[in-house]
Each structure stands twice: as C-alpha cells, then as structure tokens.
Amino acid sequence: MEGGRWRVSLLVLMALTLVAKLGHFQRWEGFQEKPMSKKNMNSTLNFFIQSYNNNSNDTYLFRVQKLIRSQMQLTTGVEYKVTVKIGRTKCKRHSKKSSSCPLQSKKLKKSLICESLIYTVPWMKYYQMWNNSCLETEAVRKFW
Ligand SMILES: *[C@@H]1O[C@H](CO)[C@@H](O)[C@H](O)[C@H]1NC(C)=O
Ligand SMILES: *[C@@H]1O[C@H](CO)[C@@H](O)[C@H](O)[C@H]1NC(C)=O
Ligand SMILES: *[C@@H]1O[C@H](CO)[C@@H](O)[C@H](O)[C@H]1NC(C)=O
C-alpha cells in the first residue's frame, strides 16, 4: 500500500516537473485567456506598478487605470501576461499613496499601454517581473 502511494506521488511529481519544463519553452504560447477583475489581480498589479514606478524617471507616479487583458499559465508558479493602461498621477515620485492619487488632466496628462509578463508564486507572495514594454496610448492608437 505505502509503496504504491509513493509511486503515485513520484509519478505526479515527475509529471509536474515535465509540465514546468514544457511551460518554460512554451512561455509565450501556453497562455490561456483568463479574464480577471482589477480587484482579483490586486497584488499582482500592485507589484507591477511599483516595479514600473521604481524603474521610471518620471517626476510623477503612475497608477493602473484599467486592466485590459489578462492571460495566465501554470508552470512552477503562476505566470501572468497582462495588458494594462496606466496613467500619470499628480503625485510626485517620493510621495506615498499612488493608488488614490488623481490623474493628471491637462498638459501633463499621459497614459501608456503596457504588456507585461509577471511570474508569481502566490502562496509565497513572491513576484518577479520578467518582461515589460509600454507604449504611449497615442502611438498604440495608430496601430489600431
Ligand atoms: C489593493 O491594494 C491596495 C494597495 O495595497 C489597497 O490599498 C487596496 O485596498 C486593495 N484593494 C482591494 C480591492 O483589495
Ligand atoms: C521599489 O523600491 C522600493 C524602495 O527601493 C523597494 O522597497 C521595493 O521592493 C521596490 N518594489 C519593486 C516591485 O521593485
Ligand atoms: C531614464 O532616463 C534615461 C536618461 O535620461 C533614459 O535613457 C531612460 O530611457 C529613462 N528610463 C525610462 C524608464 O524612462
């Protein structure tokens, strides 16, 4: 009995490892459409915008305006591919609260569409930015 159970767990483990490996190679192809609300993606989006703001030189902080598309795939953790619209707020870089800051409305108004690949291990609250590229919404509109 015990031996049998072990063999089953071993098989499951091997299958999981295989899935993880395949997932690695299918990084861009294996994604499933997974419509999510901004609320469900809160911690991932918080990580995303924090990481964006950390790497930006803008005088002002940006915040997430809209989650446009979300896709995910399971590998060793959960990989999210998200398309988000972000906007420049009136809060300067070193101020704290970016989620409640009003957006710029006049000359300084700016919004970007970003496509980002984020690796997470949700049960360990672990997040890593794998890829991100942003375009100004004006530029994006030209393509559409
Ligand atoms: C999302 O995260 C922000 C920042 O941590 C928090 O202030 C807000 O209450 C969260 N919203 C939801 C719906 O959980
Ligand atoms: C952003 O920078 C702050 C301060 O250096 C750091 O504590 C935080 O972990 C960084 N967040 C991300 C997502 O890079
Ligand atoms: C930050 O500033 C440098 C030099 O001005 C520029 O080359 C770089 O692209 C900027 N980074 C971002 C994220 O805008």
Ligand SMILES: *[C@@H]1O[C@H](CO)[C@@H](O)[C@H](O)[C@H]1NC(C)=O
């Ligand atoms: C990954 O990032 C690079 C540059 O940072 C970008 O050229 C490339 O398009 C990104 N890949 C995807 C699938 O978004």
